[in-house]
Amino acid sequence: MTAGPRPALVRADHLGRVFDVSKPWLNRVLEGEDRKLLHAVTDVSFEIAPNEVYALVGESGSGKSTIGKMIVGLLQPTAGDIAIGESPRTGRSTRLQMIFQSPFASMNPRWRVRDIIAETIADPSIDRGARAGELLEKVGLSAEDAEKFPHEFSGGQRQRIAVARALAADPDFIVCDEPTSALDVSVQAQVLNLMRDLQEELALSYLFISHDLAVVRYMADRIGVLYLGRLVEDAPRDALFAEPLHPYTRMLLEAAPRLDAFGREAPPPQGEIPDPIDPPSGCAFHPRCPLANRRCKTEAPRTLALENRCVACHAVEEGRSA
Amino acid sequence: MTQSPVLSVTDLVVEIPTRRGVLRPVDSVSFDIAAGEVLGVVGESGAGKSMTGSAVIGLIDPPGRIASGEVRLNGARIDNLRPSEMRRIRGKRIGMVFQDPMASLNPLLTVGDQLEETIQVHLGLRRAEARKRAIAALEEVGIPAADRRIDSYPHEFSGGMRQRVVIALALAAEPEMVIADEPTTALDVSVQAQIVALLRRLCRERGAAVMLITHDMGVIAETADRVAVMYAGRVVEIGPVREVVGAPSHPYSVGLMGATPSTSGDAASERLKQIPGAMPRLLSIPSGCAFHPRCPRAFDTCDREAPPLLRSGSSLAACWLCSPDHQHLVQSATLPEAIE
């Protein structure tokens, strides 16, 4: 949220997205219902530097995918701006790509893998078949796989094909929306390692979206925590895990199952995520927050900029920790 | 004095005849679960976890069938019962919780109707009494305003609340054991923690044996007393959670733990360990130890002979490295490195 030393590759500025989820006009008139608006994303700002992995983490419905789609232009924001900078690598404008959770849904089952990958190659002077084979080898498959169809591959292999397809466009920046959450741990490890290697080798930037804190910790340089469409905390990875400031971040970290906590019996978190159509007043987290006071119930906290991190919480601002 | 186990599974084999050959999704599986104990069952997709659970409760879709082995509930065999007898055991003596709560709930009936029916049928109570018990059951699983919510339909609850209702339903008839198959996989982290804590507390209070199936190693580490790791239809390691998760013996268990990212420890930037390849298909299970093509420590015996479960600390592991005959091999293989 604060301007870094290097110009940002991607900047989201007070981004917002509202969905109209009302019933059709006639039904509303007959049933006497009001218009219903769902605030999926509210006032979200962050910056992603070249060669940086920025992660968005949050529970289901927190607005992660909506933000990812707005960044790549699949969805229009209803508020705020997205600024896409110039690529320091090529000097031209930054190229964006997206990788989705279920690679099958985003691939035409009747196309050969070669054509799926080559679809995003823009440069007509490139030999598409050769390039597809080269990219398949880069993601750990073989050039011969180019002749096969998507159904001939396992989930992990398909996710590798999705990575190859994203790379075919020679991108600077890839939005990865839960790229491994449908995969087994061993296959997830293969894909995460691959994505990390490519990021380093090709100096890519990622917006990495996940609900899994452990995965985010493995992948990200910086992490933004979303709750009900708002960014409640934004910090460098190590700072966030060593010293989470927002009570929601603390709750998430506390609730995440740990491999070394045999028989742990921490009291589980309180409550559930509220209805986004009718969110709580003030700070949306207040009904579940152990630190909530009167002010939290009425007044939405502003974003507090600290050194190299941000947090939106009255308790933090007031210096209360109990 | 050792208590006899609530559930005892011995050499269980499930077969599915297909045109291309007979599949064995469960192959010679044995384990016990004691009263009040949680046995975690882990392994990657296709390992045979759900199929093992389905075999225990007699819910294998034909043409699949239990080909051999035994399942005993408090000493009595239940694998050879008639379907009508098995139906009475499910719900009454074995409670079930699945990933999708709607698989256990009838969308057309209120939550109260379903709970009351279970209580009336299995505990033989009258209607008014059953309703009281149903409200108490909902309160126990943490449904707020249970006396009002009892007349709601399943779709009026959130995913987490629905799973609470299913737990109430699974425990309503005071079963001797509960099988929970990925009960939290579809839920958010914070709700998952609530459901796991609830399941563990209730089962412990009532002394029910629990078979908790999941691919989430973290959930297993925190919840299970003992853990069975499955690979290609077999149990490849079984033992106390501290050993199997904390210091695993079988190379597959070692691989699973090493591949799992963690939120704790200082290994934030340490590379995840990869297991090459993927779980084999049932029609092409490798010879010898089914894990050998992916195993970093495989040696010449591994592709010829399938290893039995061998003692390793307080666990059992199906790996030739644990065989006393091979201990010298293990040592001589690591010796040169040690000298360097």
Ligand SMILES: Nc1ncnc2c1ncn2[C@@H]1O[C@H](COP(=O)(O)OP(=O)(O)OP(=O)(O)O)[C@@H](O)[C@H]1O
């Ligand atoms: N096209 C749409 N129309 C109406 N509501 C939508 C639409 N897309 C998203 N929403 C709503 O916006 C909110 C944010 O959704 P989004 O998919 O961004 O969440 P998410 O954080 O990606 O969740 P998940 O972890 O479940 O993928 C949710 O309440 C969702 O129901």
Ligand SMILES: Nc1ncnc2c1ncn2[C@@H]1O[C@H](COP(=O)(O)OP(=O)(O)OP(=O)(O)O)[C@@H](O)[C@H]1O
């Ligand atoms: N009706 C069937 N016909 C043929 N094969 C089947 C059938 N049902 C299951 N299988 C196979 O049996 C094996 C074991 O399946 P099972 O559902 O027990 O796996 P699991 O360990 O529960 O995996 P997951 O984590 O994906 O739930 C798999 O290889 C699966 O493909």
Ligand code: SF4
């Ligand atoms: S038996 Fe051999 S192949 Fe199998 S896990 Fe042990 S060392 Fe690896």
Ligand SMILES: [Mg+2]
């Ligand atoms: Mg999403």
Ligand SMILES: [Mg+2]
């Ligand atoms: Mg299963």
